[in-house]
Amino acid sequence: MSPLAAFLYQSLLGKRDQSGIVSLLAIALSFTGGGLTWFTIWNNAPVTVQADWFTIGETSFKVGILLNNLSTLMLFLVPTVALPVHVYSRAYMKGDPGIHRYWMYLSLFCFAMLGLVIMDSLLLMYVFWELVGFASYLLIGFWFTRETAIQANKKAFLVNRIGDLGFLIGLAIVFTQFKTLNLVDLFGDNGLLYQSAIVDGLWVSPVNSLPQIWFTLGGLAFFLAAMAKSAQFPLHVWLPDAMEGPTSVSSLIHAATMVAAGVFLLATVFPLFSESALLFIAIIGTITAASAAYFALGQYDIKRILAFSTISQLGFMMVGIGIGTWDAALFHLTTHAFFKCLLFLSAGAVIHEMAHLKTHSQLDFDPQDLRNMGGLRHYMPKTFVLMSIASLALAGFPLTSGFLSKDSIVISSFEWALSKGNLYLIIPLSLIIVSILTAFYIGRLLFKAFFGEFRLTNQLHGKLHDHPLHEAPKTMLMPMFVLGVFCLFPLFSFNPFSYHDSWLMDGLLSDEYAFAPSHIAHLIIPAILFLGSVIGWIIGWKWYVQHRYPFNPANPALKVSLNQGYINQFYDVVFVKGTLKLAQFCYWFDRHVVDAFVSLIQSIVLSISQLSVWIDKYIIDGFVNTVASVTYWTGHQVRLVQNGKIQTALYSVFLIVLLGLIYLLFF
Amino acid sequence: MITLTHFLVVSACIFSIGLYTVLSKKNAIMILVGIELMINAAILNFVAFGKYDKVSYSGQIFALFAIVLAAAAVAVGLAIVLNVYRHYNTINPDEVNQLKDK
Amino acid sequence: MESTLFYAFATLAIGSALLLVNLKNIARALFLFFIVLFAMAGLYLFALADFVAITQIMVYVGGVLILMLFAFMLSNKELLKDLQDNSGSFLSMPKWQAIPVVLGFLLLMFYGIFEWQQAPSTWIIQSIENGNNITATDNNIHQIGLRFMTFYVLPFEIISIFLMMALIGASHLSRKERTI
Numbered sequence: 001m002s003p004l005a006a007f008l009y010q011s012l013l014g015k016r017d018q019s020g021i022v023s024l025l026a027i028a029l030s031f032t033g034g035g036l037t038w039f040t041i042w043n044n045a046p047v048t049v050q051a052d053w054f055t056i057g058e059t060s061f062k063v064g065i066l067l068n069n070l071s072t073l074m075l076f077l078v079p080t081v082a083l084p085v086h087v088y089s090r091a092y093m094k095g096d097p098g099i100h101r102y103w104m105y106l107s108l109f110c111f112a113m114l115g116l117v118i119m120d121s122l123l124l125m126y127v128f129w130e131l132v133g134f135a136s137y138l139l140i141g142f143w144f145t146r147e148t149a150i151q152a153n154k155k156a157f158l159v160n161r162i163g164d165l166g167f168l169i170g171l172a173i174v175f176t177q178f179k180t181l182n183l184v185d186l187f188g189d190n191g192l193l194y195q196s197a198i199v200d201g202l203w204v205s206p207v208n209s210l211p212q213i214w215f216t217l218g219g220l221a222f223f224l225a226a227m228a229k230s231a232q233f234p235l236h237v238w239l240p241d242a243m244e245g246p247t248s249v250s251s252l253i254h255a256a257t258m259v260a261a262g263v264f265l266l267a268t269v270f271p272l273f274s275e276s277a278l279l280f281i282a283i284i285g286t287i288t289a290a291s292a293a294y295f296a297l298g299q300y301d302i303k304r305i306l307a308f309s310t311i312s313q314l315g316f317m318m319v320g321i322g323i324g325t326w327d328a329a330l331f332h333l334t335t336h337a338f339f340k341c342l343l344f345l346s347a348g349a350v351i352h353e354m355a356h357l358k359t360h361s362q363l364d365f366d367p368q369d370l371r372n373m374g375g376l377r378h379y380m381p382k383t384f385v386l387m388s389i390a391s392l393a394l395a396g397f398p399l400t401s402g403f404l405s406k407d408s409i410v411i412s413s414f415e416w417a418l419s420k421g422n423l424y425l426i427i428p429l430s431l432i433i434v435s436i437l438t439a440f441y442i443g444r445l446l447f448k449a450f451f452g453e454f455r456l457t458n459q460l461h462g463k464l465h466d467h468p469l470h471e472a473p474k475t476m477l478m479p480m481f482v483l484g485v486f487c488l489f490p491l492f493s494f495n496p497f498s499y500h501d502s503w504l505m506d507g508l509l510s511d512e513y514a515f516a517p518s519h520i521a522h523l524i525i526p527a528i529l530f531l532g533s534v535i536g537w538i539i540g541w542k543w544y545v546q547h548r549y550p551f552n553p554a555n556p557a558l559k560v561s562l563n564q565g566y567i568n569q570f571y572d573v574v575f576v577k578g579t580l581k582l583a584q585f586c587y588w589f590d591r592h593v594v595d596a597f598v599s600l601i602q603s604i605v606l607s608i609s610q611l612s613v614w615i616d617k618y619i620i621d622g623f624v625n626t627v628a629s630v631t632y633w634t635g636h637q638v639r640l641v642q643n644g645k646i647q648t649a650l651y652s653v654f655l656i657v658l659l660g661l662i663y664l665l666f667f
Numbered sequence: 668m669i670t671l672t673h674f675l676v677v678s679a680c681i682f683s684i685g686l687y688t689v690l691s692k693k694n695a696i697m698i699l700v701g702i703e704l705m706i707n708a709a710i711l712n713f714v715a716f717g718k719y720d721k722v723s724y725s726g727q728i729f730a731l732f733a734i735v736l737a738a739a740a741v742a743v744g745l746a747i748v749l750n751v752y753r754h755y756n757t758i759n760p761d762e763v764n765q766l767k768d769k
Numbered sequence: 770m771e772s773t774l775f776y777a778f779a780t781l782a783i784g785s786a787l788l789l790v791n792l793k794n795i796a797r798a799l800f801l802f803f804i805v806l807f808a809m810a811g812l813y814l815f816a817l818a819d820f821v822a823i824t825q826i827m828v829y830v831g832g833v834l835i836l837m838l839f840a841f842m843l844s845n846k847e848l849l850k851d852l853q854d855n856s857g858s859f860l861s862m863p864k865w866q867a868i869p870v871v872l873g874f875l876l877l878m879f880y881g882i883f884e885w886q887q888a889p890s891t892w893i894i895q896s897i898e899n900g901n902n903i904t905a906t907d908n909n910i911h912q913i914g915l916r917f918m919t920f921y922v923l924p925f926e927i928i929s930i931f932l933m934m935a936l937i938g939a940s941h942l943s944r945k946e947r948t949i
Contacts, residue, residue, distance in 0.1 A: 639768055642766075642767065642768035643764055643767050643768070644763075644764030644765060644766040644767030644768070645760060645761050645763075645764050645767075646760050646763070647689070647690055647691070647692075647698075647760055647761070650689060650690055651690050651866060651867060651870065654686065654690070654870050654874070655870050658870055658873045658874055658877065661877055662873070662877065665877070665880070665881075668772065669771065669772055669775050669815060671889075671893075672882060672886050673775065673779070674812070674815075674816060675878075675882045675885075676879070676882060677779045677782065677783065677812065679875060679878035679879060679882065680783050680786075680875070681782060681783065681786055681805075681809075682874070682878070683871045683872075683874055683875040683878075684783070684786040684787060684789075684790055684871075685786075686867075686870070686871050686874060687790055687864075687867055687868070687871040688789070688790050690864065690866075690867035690870065690871070691790075691864035691866075691867040692790075694795055696795065696799070696837055696840060696841045697795060697798065699837060700789070700798065700799070700802050700837065703802070703829075703833065704786060704802075704805070707805075707806070707809050707829075710809075710813075710821070710825075711809060711812060711813065711816075714813050714816045714818040714821055715816050716893075717816070717818065717903075718816050718817055718818075718902055718903050719892075719893045719896045719897065719901065719902045719903075720896065720901065720902075720903075721896070721900075721901040721902060721903050721907070721912075722896075722901055723916060723920060724903075724909075724912055724913055724916050726818075727818045727820065727821050727909065727913060728913060728916055728917065728921055730813075730818065730821045731820075731821060731824055731913075732924065732928055734821070734824055734825060734828050734829065735828070735928055735931075735932055736928070736931075737829070737833065738828055738829070738832055738833055738932075739931065739932050739935035739936070740935075741833045741836060741837065742836065742935055742936060742939040743935055743938060743939045743942070745836060745837070745840045745939070745943075746938070746939040746940070746942035746943040747942065748840060749840065749942070749943045750942060750943065753946075
């Protein structure tokens with residue numbers, strides 16, 4: 001609630017708050033509150049609080065809070081990541097003219113995210129889901145004077161909208177089947193979902209029954225929502241462009257929390273998924289992980305590489321859900337939050353320094369471009385150390401938290417594939433290859449940025465001595481240090497090599513897995529991953545530090561990777577241009593058919609009116625005028641009698657007398 | 668044998684001729700002549716019917732009165748014609764059309 | 770014999786009247802009028818009204834006709850010229866608008882006479898039966914004089930005053946205007 005208060009306070013105060021103390025205090029408050037809540041609730045009975053909201057017909061909707069292991073974990077995780085980011089932002093965004101808006105939006109986002117995780121009704125979760133998307137939109141387009149930023153936030157919002165559609169469809173299906181959207185009623189211990197079953201091709205629940213296909217479709221609808229929010233293939237296209245926002249925003253939202261909301265949703269509605277839905281999720285997750293890793297290989301923008309890395313890791317989490325081990329997925333989510341956030345913050349420090357150099361030396365170069373960096377380890381040693389720790393965690397190097405979580409997913413997938421059949425082994429094998437590629441590309445980033453010579457030395461002409469590159473300021477370094485500590489294993493498990501001992505996984509899923517564990521896998525797979533990472537790093541060292549790059553830098557494979565597989569262009573041609581063409585067609589139709597029809601009617605009416613005018617003028621008026629002129633002519637003729645001659649008068653007298661006499665005599 | 672009918676027929680003819688004279692002549696004197704003819708026809712009628720009234724001789728006496736009246740009428744008529752002539756300088760009744768409807 | 774004379778007089782009267790109407794020459798028309806009046810007087814005699822006939826000749830012919838002749842002569846110099854002209858046609862064209870009315874009246878009167886002839890009035894029959902019709906041997910003047918002084922004395926006086934008024938009026942109307 002406190003971030004909400006902070007948001008309101010800042011929106012009312014406007015420009016006066018430049019230092020963000022209010023937001024900082026608010027998030028610190030949330031951190032302590034979250035921590036306390038987590039301590040009380042973890043591994044205890046869930047707590048629910050409810051109040052009536054509104055009633056439609058016979059159904060009443062309640063608003064309330066659900067605090068169980070999953071939600072309190074997220075409730076504690078979000079402020080833990082957000083608090084360092086807030087501190088970091090004070091230094092990173094210093095001097096920005098729109099900083100008051102930044103704090104406002106950041107508080108709004110925190111409020112929305114916290115609300116999302118504790119709501120007990122799917123409807124309310126949807127409300128906060130949308131709000132999170134909206135806050136993301138505002139923050140991506142924070143520097144709204146840049147054209148690329150505007151395009152990026154528009155794209156993010158539109159793609160997220162597709163996901164929201166999926167969420168709505170899922171809500172509708174769930175409500176039709178169960179007549180309630182309350183999480184406790186649905187997924188609690190005696191939940192309606194557990195009381196329903198598939199009987200004779202029908203999905204039967206205590207209050208309704210639908211054909212069986214709706215069970216799968218309901219799950220897939222929620223997965224669609226997660227696909228958009230958590231940037232799965234093919235709806236991942238918004239996340240690389242979302243890097244237009246400030247780096248601190250990218251670290252908080254697009255690495256650690258919002259993109260994790262999708263995974264959180266899937267974990268919450270996990271009982272709703274059928275076998276085929278889960279398989280679909282796993283396949284999509286694998287494809288996402290593989291394609292994103294491939295795209296990351298060819299990028300040269302630091303933040304883009306990290307964005308694709310995020311997408312790839314989200315694919316891992318989806319695979320974790322797809323194979324049934326959603327606790328492993330959440331474990332990976334937690335560790336990923338810490339090391340990805342740290343990676344982004346370090347990248348932000350580097351970019352900050354490069355931007356300083358740019359303004360001081362008045363050269364024109366992209367501060368985010370890897371090809372402009374090199375040898376930064378001499379100038380920013382602490383940043384280098386922290387980024388290396390995070391990279392090791394990302395690669396799954398032993399003794400880091402990432403090792404535990406990534407191995408949990410890969411090994412579980414291997415066991416699952418073994419239990420299903422040999423064809424399913426493609427998934428774990430792909431995951432292994434992706435892990436190796438992950439190590440390779442993050443190594444590439446480190447080597448290109450921190451090792452070797454600074455590539456801009458030639459252009460600077462010795463000005464480097466006048467304006468040397470500094471280490472990042474303390475305000476930035478402290479949060480990064482805190483996050484770095486969390487990247488190591490002791491936070492999560494006292495055994496650095498076995499993930500089963502992690503308290504996190506124990507707390508989330510108490511049942512056994514559906515598949516049998518394989519001890520061989522537990523030994524071989526970590527070994528393969530470790531060896532593969534080391535080999536990858538050696539190759540990377542050779543290529544990037546010693547500049548013995550064997551391939552043609554412009555080979556087509558790299559081009560495809562750089563252009564993100566041309567997916568964006570494909571979307572542009574098919575959807576964007578298609579929609580525009582449709583709009584043009586509708587416009588043409590409206591103008592030439594509808595308007596033509598309307599103007600046809602108009603011309604008919606006009607001609608009818610003209611006809612009636614003509615009729616009125618010549619026939620009706622003509623009739624009246626003819627009568628008048630006939631009367632006039634008759635009168636004129638009759639008037640000739642009055643010619644003043646006496647004999648005419650006498651004549652008429654005698655004529656009348658004669659006629660009178662004739663009448664009297666004969667009639 | 669001269670019956671009453673003969674007289675009446677003659678009277679009718681003279682009357683019609685007098686009427687025609689009144690209606691169609693272009694001279695005011697001729698109009699007066701026509702009036703005289705009509706009065707004469709009426710007097711003949713009176714006299715014809717008066718043959719059968721010995722008690723009060725009303726037919727013949729009234730015929731005498733009619734002759735006197737005719738004379739008076741003609742006198743006044745001629746005076747009027749004289750005045751008209753003095754004013755309009757013509758006795759053609761068609762030219763005295765000041766009362767014409769313009 | 771009697772009827773022959775009657776027809777002669779009747780023809781004379783009607784023929785003169787017709788001729789009178791159709792002549793262009795007004796003077797001649799007036800003289801024909803003179804003949805018509807004489808013929809009418811003759812017809813009065815056949816109706817056994819001798820005093821009326823004489824009075825007609827004296828008053829009408831001797832007074833009215835002379836008056837008309839004088840008035841005509843004194844009026845239109847152009848018409849006097851027309852007298853001497855004697856050009857062209859002798860008769861004037863009948864006026865076509867007046868003919869139908871006149872013929873209508875004529876036919877109407879003939880019709881009335883014919884209808885009346887079928888059933889004459891009762892008073893005529895009664896008077897013939899009672900012998901109250903005038904015969905040829907009656908002394909009309911005596912009887913008319915008697916009636917004038919006894920029965921019709923008021924109309925007699927009134928008509929004399931009326932005649933005086935008419936003459937005074939006529940002479941006043943035709944006075945000469947004093948030109949300044």
